[in-house]
Amino acid sequence: MEAPVVNIGILTKKNVSFILNDEYIHVETASFLKGKQRAVWRNGKILFRSKLYTELFFEPTNKTASFDLKEVTIGVDFHWQRKEDQRFRGALNLIAGADGIIVINQLDIEEYLTSVISSEMRATASKEFLKAHAVISRSWLLAQIEKNSRLANKKNYKSSFQDEEQLIKWYDREDHAIFDVCADDHCQRYQGITRASTPIVEEVISETRGEILMSDSTICDTRFSKCCGGVTEKFEHCWEPIPHTYLTTVRDHTEKNVPDLTNEKEADQWIRTSPEAFCHTTDKSILSQVLNNYDQETTDFYRWQITYTQDELARLIHRKTGYNFGKILDLIPLKRGGSGRIEQLQIVGSLLTYTIGKELEIRRSLSESHLYSSAFVVDKGELINGIPSRFTLTGAGWGHGVGLCQIGAAVMGTKGYNYKQILSHYYQGATIEKHY
Ligand SMILES: [Zn+2]
């Protein structure tokens, strides 16, 4: 069976210059085209070869045909933002949008996966770790495509509730309407075949061809994060309160006993110590498989610590939440998930007491960028006139902790576990099925 195709939204632009490096069929006029082309947005339509269209579709005449897109902006909002020409395989679809031409690449999903995994993963990673990642990327992608085909009757998720005493909010990915995935980090970074794919990734994709993770006859929502901190988190503590049987608490170790980290006392003891776990490693050769160069500076993610002065913390929380708490008197965990991540944190101030959640809202409110995780315990410094002079947060793990723990999985890969064992460890009860 043929692999399905994926529609990837590359960019939206008023002027699209592109080069068809091989012969393409221009579907609207049933003609063959090759070479330099230009399409211009004109009041909600696309001007192409002196005619107006609402949509243009260019279909390749052979499997290796490619086209180049001129001046694609990459690294939007990063210090390295720049423009480059990019090369793609597959079909090119231009759609007239409300404020520009939406450029979409339609491609066989196995080819798409080869490209994204080559650019996201290090070639030094163990093959079994890469295979596990291939299966979860494919599952996520097929779930997106399926979702998109039922977009018409898509339910509207509520993603927060708020009253005078609390704001509990979660951040899930919003879906796209006109295409399945975008080419940015929002979905998975994709640059076509601009950079060569790595041979090991090509092997990994072909050896897992069509394989996805299933549970209860649905494709698994294959979440993953950098480091669970020793126990993985349940889905409902981070996002909408709907349990997913395969996204549950798992002790990230051969030892299977999971401590009850929803209990404050047990969480406190767990976070202040460094129990053995697959992701408890400082081995640079393993970390370099998962973290990009910048992140390799970081080895203190399994257990970490940050200290704020009263002034720093009060100003930070004011700026991040928009609420003036006055002096910060206490930070009290009201509810923790199974990994020890705080789901609801009460901030007690001299002017206001208010509860925030879930984990990402807490991480954003208590850090200039993001706290590593919301699995932390709080120590207050010396009291001056009843007001703590400092707050120290001691924490565990990096990211939301739900699903596959990347650092743990990389360690499992080097310890000789195969990808099926890795996947069934992190996604309990899920099965690998060959979709095509
Ligand atoms: Zn996206």
Ligand SMILES: [Zn+2]
């Ligand atoms: Zn872990």
